[in-house]
Amino acid sequence: MDLSKLSPKQLLEIDACTRCGECLRFCPIYSQKGEEGINPRGKIQVMKKFIRGQYGLWAKLFGPKKLSEEDVKKFSEMVYHCTLCGECGLQCPVSIDSRSLWLGLKEVLVDLGHYPKNIGLMKNNVLSRYNISGEDNDLRVEWLEAMEGLPDHKYQKERAEVVYFIGCVAAYFPMAHKIPQSFVKILDRTGVDFTLLGGAEWCCGFPLIGGGFRKETQELIRHNIEGVKAKGAHSIIFSCPSCYHTWHENYHTDLKLFDSTQFILNLIREGKIQFEEKKIRVTYHDPCDLGRASGIYEAPRTILRSMPGVEFIELANHGERCKCCGGGGLLEMVDPELSAALAREKIKEIQATGAELVITSCQQCVRTILSTARRMKIPLKISYITEFVLKHMR
Amino acid sequence: MDKHTIFYAMFIPSMLLFFLGMWFRLSLYLRGTLEGAEEATQWEKLRILLSRGWRGFWKRPDWYIRILIMDVIFHRKLFGQSLYRWLAHTLLVFGFVATFIVDMIKGFTTGYLVEWSHSVPFFSFAHAFEKGGIRPFLDFFLEFFSFLILVGCVLAMIRRFFIRPDQLRTEEEDIVTLFFILYLVLSGFLIEGYRIAHPEVVANRVYMANFTPQSANNWVSFFGYFLSLFMKGITINPHFLWYAHVIPCLVWFVYIPHSKLLHIFTSSVTVIADRAKQKPHKRDR
DSSP states (O other): OOGGGSOHHHHHHHHHOOOOOGGGGTOHHHHHHOOGGGSHHHHHHHHHHHHHHHHSHHHHHHOOOOOOHHHHHHHHHHHHSOOOOOHHHHHOTTOOOHHHHHHHHHHHHHHHTOOOHHHHHHHHHHHHHSSTTOSOGGGGGGGGGGOSSOOTTTTOOSOOSEEEEOOHHHHHOGGGTHHHHHHHHHHHHTTOOEEEOGGGOOOOSHHHHHHTOGGGGHHHHHHHHHHHHHTTOSEEEESOHHHHHHHHHHOOOSSEEEEHHHHHHHHHHTTOOOBOOOOEEEEEEOOTTTTTTTOOOHHHHHHHHTSTTEEEEEOSSOGGGOOOOSOSTTHHHHOHHHHHHHHHHHHHHHHHHTOSEEEESOHHHHHHHHHHHHHTTOOOOEEEHHHHHHHHBO | OOHHHHHHHHHHHHHHHHHHHHHHHHHHHTTSOBTTBTTOOHHHHHHHHHHHHHHHHHHSHHHHHHHIIIIIISOHHHHHHOHHHHHHHHHHHHHHHHHHHHHHHHHHIIIIIHHHHTTOGGGGGGHHHHTSTHHHHHHHHHHHHHHHHHHHHHHHHHIIIIIOOTTOOOOHHHHHHHHHHHHHHHHHHHHHHHHHHOHHHHHTTOSSOOOOOGGGHHHHTHHHHHHHTTTTTOOOOHHHHHHHHHHHHHHHHHHGGGSGGGHHHHHHHHHHHHHHSOOGGGGGO
16 A cells, blocks of 8 residues: 555544544434444554554554455445535544545555546546546537627637636536526626636546546646646636636646636626615525635625525535535446435525525536436535526526 | 652653654644645745744744634634533643643752752852742642642543543543543542551652641642541552653653543644634635
C-alpha cells in the first residue's frame, strides 16, 4: 500500500480519530445501512489496520502483512459508498477533514486497482471524450437548439468578459437542460458580456477526483484555464456547484470564480434584475458542494428573500446540517438503490415543509430528487434557482 | 540507592522509548506527499512543515494560544455537542495539563533552583517552593488537579460502561486506556494516603522529599487524607507502593505513541490545522 497518495496531515488524521462515533449520527449512508463497516469511523479504522499491518512496529520487526484481496475489496466498497457530503467532517469533534480524506483513500484504492467498474467507465469517458456521458463533446451546447431567438453567435463569442461554464450534467442530461437555458437568458437580458466555451469546455475533473483519479485531471485543468483565458475573460460563472468547488480547490488561477447564485445576487444588487410579485411558498435545499464544501449558504437565501410574494420556509435540516439528496460522490454510479433511498428521505423532508416548490442550486440534486419523485409517483415540484429567478423576472 | 537516582535511572530510558515511539509515528506520517514538495525526503518534509508551523505561529501567536486553550484544552466544539462528554474530557485534559505544569514548577524549583541558590543567592526565593509558604499551595494544586483527572476518568467510565450511548463502540484499547488512567491516579492517591497514615514513612524519607506539614494534610492532600483514614491499620511495603505507581507511570509514557492516547497530540494538530485554514463560509460574506 502506497501511503504517498495521502498527505502527512491525512495520515495523522487517521491516528487522530478516537472512534467516538459522533459522525455516525450524521452520516446519511449509515442512517440507511446501519453498518459499522460503511460509516466514517469504520473506514478510518480499517485504513488504520491496513497501515499498522504494513508499516507498524510488528511489520518493521517481522515484515509487512500481505493485504488480502478480500479485505481490500470490502474496503473499496466502504470507501465508494459515500456521497462525499462532508457532514461527518463538520461534526467531527477533532475536526478531521474527512471529505479530503475519503478522496485520498480512493486514490489509494485506485493505486491498488480496486474501484467500481462504473467509475472506471466514467474515467474512460472523461479522458477520451472530455465529458461524463461519453458523447461527442461538441454536443455540449446541444441544449441551445431548443431555445428561441438565439443570436447569431449562439452565445459562443470570440471574446467576452465572463465565461459561463456549464458542466457535464446540465449539458448532457435533458432533465437539467432548463438550467443553462434559463441562465443564459438571465445573462442575456441583464446585458452581461458572456460567452460559452462550447465544445472547448471539458469536464472540470470533479468526477475524476471523486473517483480517486486526481492525477489524471491535470490535462483537463490546463485545457480549461487556457480556454477561458483565450476568451479574454476575467471571470467564470458556474451553475454546477461541483465544478465551482473543483475550480476553487484545484485550479490555481487568478480568474474570478462565481457560483450562479452569487452572480445573480450581484445583478439584483446592481438593480439589473427586478421581480414581479408572485405568491408562492418555497423551500431551499443546500447542495453539499455549494454549502458545506464551498460555504455558500446565504446568496441563494438572499435571492429568494428579495423576491416579492415568495414565502420562504427552511427545511428541518438546512444550511450546514442539510442532508445530502443522494446524488453526491458518484454514489449513483456505485449503488443507485442507496442513492434513491437518500433521495426518498430528502423528498419526505421537503414534503414536511408544506412548500409548493423546492428550489436548489445544483443540477445533480435536481436530477436525483426529480427522478426519484417520478419513480415514486410523487407530484413534487423542483426548480433550479435560475429557472425560478427567470420566471419571476420583470 | 535513593529514590531520585532510581527514578531517573528509569525515567531517562522511558523518555527515550517515548520519543522513539513518537518518531516512529511521525516518520509514518512523513511518508505522505506534501503538496508543492512532492519529491522531498522525510527530513525535508519535516523541515518544511516545522518552518510553515513556526512562521504561521509567529504571524499571530495570540490567536494560536487562544485556540490551544479554547479549542484544544477546553474543547469548545465538544461543549456544543455534549455537556457530559465535554466535562469528562475537559477534566481529564485540563487535569493532566495542570498537574504536569504544577509538577514541573515543583520539580524545577525544589530540584534545581534550591540547589543553585547555594552558589547564586538570587535563586534563594526557591526555598519558599521547597519548605516555605508556597509549598502547601503547590501540593494542594497538585492534589486538586489530580483529583480532577480521577473525576474525569470516572465520568468517562460511567459513560462507556453504564450509559453506553449507541454511537460508542468499546474495544480492548478503550478499556486498557481508561483503566490505566484510573490505576495511575488511584495508585498515586494510595501512596499519599499511606504516607499520611504512616508518619514513619516520611520520617525515613522512603519517598522523595515531602515537606508538607502533617497538620496541613487534611486540606493540602484532601483526597489522600481521606484515604489515609482507612489505611492506618494496614501495613504494606512502602517501597512496593512507590514502584507500583512509578513504573506504570513510565510504562504509560512509553505506551502513548502506540495507543489511542496518541490522539492527545494528533487531534491537537487536526484541531489547530482546521481552525487555521481559511473556512469556505467566508466566501459567502
